[in-house]
């Protein structure tokens with residue numbers, strides 16, 4: 001049995017508005033849609049929440065501090081780069097990712113048909129087995145938790161471990 005010297009949970013949250021003239025990218029996967037998420041980078045809300053979960057587990061500054069939206073070099077940046085850099089931090093502290101559990105909150109577009117592709121891509125980005133990443137796509141059922149004119153939010157929890 002593996003003995004862990006240290007185990008950490010991390011929780012990340014993010015939300016972006018939908019806007020015309022943008023590509024919609026979730027978990028590093030391009031989703032067909034007439035709108036995309038507005039933001040300085042590619043606004044991949046799921047990967048931003050994932051980065052904050054990874055960094056938060058190690059009590060490190062969050063993605064906003066690490067990759068500021070005032071940095072011209074990060075305009076339309078591919079958020080998979082942020083995940084790769086957050087993973088360098090994780091391994092630098094001697095940890096590895098045991099699993100990730102993700103929730104997307106979105107009324108439009110419908111994401112159910114894309115959810116498994118997104119889940120597999122997140123596992124690939126984290127370099128862990130696909131059965132170590134869970135993803136559910138939820139709607140708000142008219143509760144107006146999402147903006148009426150369109151937004152997507154994401155919550156991600158991760159478990160990190162450092163082996164003895």
Ligand code: MG
Nearest residue numbers: 014043045048
């Ligand atoms: Mg964001």
